[in-house]
Amino acid sequence: xxxxxxxxxxxxxxxxxxxxxLIRALKAHPAGxxxxxxxxxxxxxxxxxxxxxxxxxxxxxxxxxxxxxxTGDVSAEMLRDAGASWVIVGHSExxxxxxxxxxxxxxxxxxxxxxxxxxxxxxxxxxxERNAGRxxxxxxxxxATSVPDGATAATTAxxxxxxxxxxxxxxxxxxxxARMHAHLRRELVKRFGESGSAIAILYGGSVNxxxxxxxxxxxxxxxxxxxxxxxxxxxxxxIIEAAPKSLYQ
Numbered sequence: 001x002x003x004x005x006x007x008x009x010x011x012x013x014x015x016x017x018x019x020x021x022l023i024r025a026l027k028a029h030p031a032g033x034x035x036x037x038x039x040x041x042x043x044x045x046x047x048x049x050x051x052x053x054x055x056x057x058x059x060x061x062x063x064x065x066x067x068x069x070x071t072g073d074v075s076a077e078m079l080r081d082a083g084a085s086w087v088i089v090g091h092s093e094x095x096x097x098x099x100x101x102x103x104x105x106x107x108x109x110x111x112x113x114x115x116x117x118x119x120x121x122x123x124x125x126x127x128x129e130r131n132a133g134r135x136x137x138x139x140x141x142x143x144a145t146s147v148p149d150g151a152t153a154a155t156t157a158x159x160x161x162x163x164x165x166x167x168x169x170x171x172x173x174x175x176x177x178a179r180m181h182a183h184l185r186r187e188l189v190k191r192f193g194e195s196g197s198a199i200a201i202l203y204g205g206s207v208n209x210x211x212x213x214x215x216x217x218x219x220x221x222x223x224x225x226x227x228x229x230x231x232x233x234x235x236x237x238x239i240i241e242a243a244p245k246s247l248y249q
Contacts, residue, residue, distance in 0.1 A: 001200075001216070001222055001223045001243050001244070002035075002036060002157060002200055002202060002223035002224075003033050003034070003035050003226065003236075003240050004035075004036035004058070004086070004088075004159075004202065004224070004225050004226065005035075005229075005230025005231075006038045006060060006088060006204075006227050007037070007038060007040060007060075008060065009040060010040070011039050011040050015039070015231070016043065016046060016047070018233045019050050019051065019233070020050060021234075022037075022055070022233040022236060022237060023054050023055070025237050026054055027054060032240055032241070032243065033240060033243040034056065034223075035054075036057070036058050036086055037055055037056070037057055037058070037230070038057070038058040038059060038060050038087075039057070040060065041059060041060070041079075045083055048082065048083030048084070049083075057083060057085065057086075058084050058088060058117075058118075058120075059074065059076075059084050059086070059117075060088050060091070061074070061089065061091070061094060062076040062078075062087050062108055062112055062115075062117075064104070064107040064111045065111070066114070066115070076108075076117050077114075079117060080115045080116055080117055084117060085118060086117060086120060087108075087112045087118075087119055088119075088225075089108040089109050089112065089120070089121055090102075090108070090109075090121050090123065090146050091122045091161070092124055096163075102141070102142055102146040103145060105121065105146040106145060106148045109121055109146070109147065109148050109151075110148050113148075113150075113155055118155050118156065118157070119155065119156055119157075120157045120158075120159050121146055121147055121156065122204070122225070123143060123158065124138075124142075124159075124163050124166075124204075124205070125139060126138075126163045127164035130162065135162075135180065139160070139183075140187060143158070143184070143187055143188070143191070151192060153195060153198035153199045153200065157199065157202055157222070158184065158199060158202065159201075160177075160180055160184060160201060160202070160203055160204065161203075161205045161225060162205050164205075165206050166205050166206065166227065167206065167228065168206060169206050170205075171205055171211060171215070174214055174215065177218050177221065178218045178219055181201050181203070181218065181220035181221055182219065182220055185220050200223055201220055201221065201222050202221070202222060202223040203216075203221050203223075203224055204224060204225030207225075207226045207227075207239060208229045208239070209235050209238035209242070212224065212238070212242035212243075223243075226239055
């Protein structure tokens, strides 16, 4: 099970105190799920230096080229060089605010693999798409065109994040999460065979200390992609500790 924290565009140097607090707590209780922190690029190398390998560190995005005249972009190789082991691609905020297409997301995922990074590929429907009964159609298309051929459990996780639940405090019911994750598992197995049965499917969208235990206990939920609640060590730790112990002991 993987519990990943996406800090988004949050965090100055003072946020490193939260990293220190989290690492102290995790070292005191070393048995637990895999933990990943994805800080802004400005803090990534400093977070790596502070974690001492106790948790994974990832980027929030990468560009598809390894280097070149792409002002403002960060390549997967740069993330790797800074100490990252993961990167998030295809987050709905990238798709919404930066116009990222499924094809671009797939290209970024392949760039991450090229650099030796594992990748979390985000998918999920909008509220209008769910209200129209199109949620499975939408995620099927995103799985087919955002996830490159060759994805395995060793290199890839899928994050199901219903767009209408991100940062809103709203979450699907446990039954809705179970239904979607079961559907995604069937689609992954259909496409990737045995490898598809092992690829982790994370849930994301307003995960917090109050709802984490129930969500993480849902069948086929292989972890969480946590937003705002990952910014405070105490909240993030509570989510980490909510992971079912049977999955990592």
